[in-house]
Amino acid sequence: MTLSNLQTVEILVTNKKLDDLKILHLSDLHINKKTTISQIEELINICNDLVFDFCVITGDIIDTKVKFIKEKLEILNKLKGKVYYISGNHDLFYGLEDLEKGLFNFIFMDNICNVIIYKNEIIHIAGLPDRFSKFFKIKREENKIKKYLLNEPSILLAHQPKDYKIALNSNANLFLCGHTHGGQIYPFHYLVRLVQPFIAGIFYKKNTAIYVNKGIGTWGINFRYKADAEITILKLISKSVK
Template identity: 75%
Template sequence: MNFKNIFQTVEIDIENKKLNDLKILHLSDLHINKKTSTEKIAKLIKFCNDLEFDFCVITGDIIDTKVKFIKEQLSILSQLKNKVFYISGNHDLFYGLEDLKNELKNFIFMDNKIFTINHKNENIYIAGLPDRFSKFFKIQREEEIIENYLKQSPSIFISHQPKDYKIATKSNSNLFLCGHTHGGQIYPFHYFVKLVQPFLSGLFYRKNTAIYVNKGIGTWGVDFRYKAKAEITILKLISKTVE
């Protein structure tokens, strides 16, 4: 995979001037499995570490096999620079979230967690929730706590599935980042995804919240994409209220 061909910068209009010029590397749905070579992950990390960004967010589905089979790949992944925030996806839960957390100790795990980061001497509040499938793994989603935290300004909410956008809009969060859909992965499967998810891919605005759905890097089921190109994205936040 030529990572240059799937890289893009997306400018997001944001109301809160405290977020102006913030650059977020947004990755999602890597789906690292037994067939994922260490060379591919090393090239990915080299490419990402050459980019300029304030922090990275990985919105779920990092793995697609048991961790014991891909420890070397995850060791390379953990070399991503700057702060890296990540949340669980349904595949992470299925294949072993605790094992994944043990391999990614350099990263900041955000399921039911809150974190404050400083940007140009201003506090930015980040919060995350476990994937919606977590209930099947007896993991509680602390939605009310996260909603209350996101009411602080400015705030960023991260979760795996686009369905969680209502949590962001209800709490008036400035930005919601997610993945899960693969952009449909193979057309015309796009239409089936749209039946169960409110957004397929790209940038949307609801109320005061900007929503970005990342199509991800990896694939699921069949290692093939059609009319749903993989992506590595730098999100550049721009506030029009800045004088």
């Protein structure tokens, strides 16, 4: 787990009700047996010193069974404010039900539609299980989520960038995801690009802003090259604001 790259990213959105909204976006923590309690505590301290309206975590929180990292997961519950999260493929593999129990202070968003009140306005937020959920006999309720996201303004959370088309087809204002680790080790970026439409950063398609978070943790080997880990504040700016 690397905590070196704290950044604020400005994202243009098409709905003025989202103007100046600040979202703490975390992804791909990959907490495992080697992750230390001090690393988790440092992450929480860094995040709790930041100014944001709510937090989202776009999957792959764990990289081992919860029973081995229960104490570490409990520390995550100290993250301030509302925290919305969805499943990643590693969460599904190592035990989503146990993860939900461990993150008792978070809001689980797989197949869930919710609302956030911001400056007396309603923001519609929805989440989808990871695309591997079918292998775990978990249904992705895409039609329900698509219909809900037609309400404006709206935000979709999913683990993989591949789900961006759901956001586009629903005219969602913002789509947040992770999964890619930004390629993690250059030049593996090119391999990732063969299977994912986006690797990292901001992209705009139609009326939807897309942000792919490079994540905090690593997978396979604890090393990154030209794909720094990130803790990111997304500051939304309405195109209509002069």
